[in-house]
Amino acid sequence: MRREYFDNKIWKNDTTSVNMLRLRREPFFRFCQLFRDRKLLKDTIHLSIEQQVAMFLHTVGHNIRNRVICANFGRSGEVVSRYFQRVLHAIGELRDDLIRNPSLETQTKIEGNYRWDPYFKAHPEDEQYLKKPIIHYKEMMNIAGGSMVTGQYAKGSSDALATEVVDIEEETSKTHTAPHEAPHEEVEQSTNAGSYGPKPKKAKPNPCAEDRLHATILASSERIAITIEKSTNTEKNAIDGLWESMKVLPGFSLDYLAHYHAYLVDNPRVAMAFKVLEEDQKKVWVSRYVKNTFPEA
Known part of the structure; x- marks a missing residue:
C-alpha cells in the first residue's frame, strides 16, 4: 500500500513528480543514487533512500507539517522526523558540491555595462574599512545602546538636561474648561473638532536650561x-x-x-x-x- 502511494502519487510521471517533489523523475533518482554512492544515506527496514528523499522534498517543497506527511505516507511522527533530520544532514554534507563560493571577478557581460558597472565600484576608497572591527564598540554600546532612553527624553553630550515637554492636550482641556469663554470660540472649536483628530504632543525646549x-x-x-x-x-x-x-x-x-x-x-x-x-x-x-x-x- 505504501509502495503503491509512491508509484501512483509521486513517480507516476514527470508532471506528477514535479508537482509533488519539485523534481522530474530522472534527476530525482540520480539525486538519490548520489546519496547511495557517497554512503550518506542507506536503505532501512522502514524506508528506502528514495522514500526518505521523497518525504523530505515533499515537506520542504510545499512547506508541509509532519502530521500531513504522516497521513499521506502512512508513517508515524517519530519516523518522519527522524528521517527528515537524516536527509537534511546528508544534503549538508554535499555543500562543497552544491554551493559554489562567490567569485571576486566581475563577469564580462556586466563589466562595462552602464546599468551595473558603476554600482559595483562605488566608493572604492572605503574598501580599507571593510571587515574591520570597530574600536571601542562595547564602550559605545554602553553609552548609546538599545537600553538607553531615546527620543525627546534622551540625554546626550550636547543635551545635558532633558527637554521639557508641555502636554498640548492638557493645555487644551484647561482652555476648554475655563470660565467666561466667548460664544464664537465655542462654535469654532465644535466646527473644527469633526474635521481633524487630536494634535500630537509637541516638545517646547526650555531656553533657560543651558543657562x-x-x-x-x-x-x-x-x-x-x-x-x-x-x-x-x-x-x-x-x-x-x-x-x-x-x-x-x-x-x-x-x-x-x-x-x-x-x-x-x-x-x-x-x-x-x-x-x-x-x-x-x-x-x-x-x-x-x-x-x-x-x-x-
Missing part, C-alpha cells in the same frame, strides 16, 4: 577650587617648621626622626596635631612610631 547648567557647573567648579586651595594651605602650614622642631628632640637618632618626619608629611592632619604638642608629648609620639615601625630597635 542653569552653566551656572551649576560654575558654582561646583568654584567650590572645588576653594577646597583644593584650603587643602594646599593646610598641608603647607603643617609642613612649615616641622623638621626644625623635630631634630632637636633628645633621645632619638636622626634616622628615626627622618622616618617619622616623612610619615607626618604624608599625613598633614597628624602633622598639625604633632606641632601643637609639648616636647614630652612629642617624644611619646615619636617613641610609639619607632616601636611600631622598627620593633627590633
Whole structure:
C-alpha cells in the first residue's frame, strides 16, 4: 500500500513528480543514487533512500507539517522526523558540491555595462574599512545602546538636561474648561473638532536650561577650587617648621626622626596635631612610631 502511494502519487510521471517533489523523475533518482554512492544515506527496514528523499522534498517543497506527511505516507511522527533530520544532514554534507563560493571577478557581460558597472565600484576608497572591527564598540554600546532612553527624553553630550515637554492636550482641556469663554470660540472649536483628530504632543525646549547648567557647573567648579586651595594651605602650614622642631628632640637618632618626619608629611592632619604638642608629648609620639615601625630597635 505504501509502495503503491509512491508509484501512483509521486513517480507516476514527470508532471506528477514535479508537482509533488519539485523534481522530474530522472534527476530525482540520480539525486538519490548520489546519496547511495557517497554512503550518506542507506536503505532501512522502514524506508528506502528514495522514500526518505521523497518525504523530505515533499515537506520542504510545499512547506508541509509532519502530521500531513504522516497521513499521506502512512508513517508515524517519530519516523518522519527522524528521517527528515537524516536527509537534511546528508544534503549538508554535499555543500562543497552544491554551493559554489562567490567569485571576486566581475563577469564580462556586466563589466562595462552602464546599468551595473558603476554600482559595483562605488566608493572604492572605503574598501580599507571593510571587515574591520570597530574600536571601542562595547564602550559605545554602553553609552548609546538599545537600553538607553531615546527620543525627546534622551540625554546626550550636547543635551545635558532633558527637554521639557508641555502636554498640548492638557493645555487644551484647561482652555476648554475655563470660565467666561466667548460664544464664537465655542462654535469654532465644535466646527473644527469633526474635521481633524487630536494634535500630537509637541516638545517646547526650555531656553533657560543651558543657562542653569552653566551656572551649576560654575558654582561646583568654584567650590572645588576653594577646597583644593584650603587643602594646599593646610598641608603647607603643617609642613612649615616641622623638621626644625623635630631634630632637636633628645633621645632619638636622626634616622628615626627622618622616618617619622616623612610619615607626618604624608599625613598633614597628624602633622598639625604633632606641632601643637609639648616636647614630652612629642617624644611619646615619636617613641610609639619607632616601636611600631622598627620593633627590633
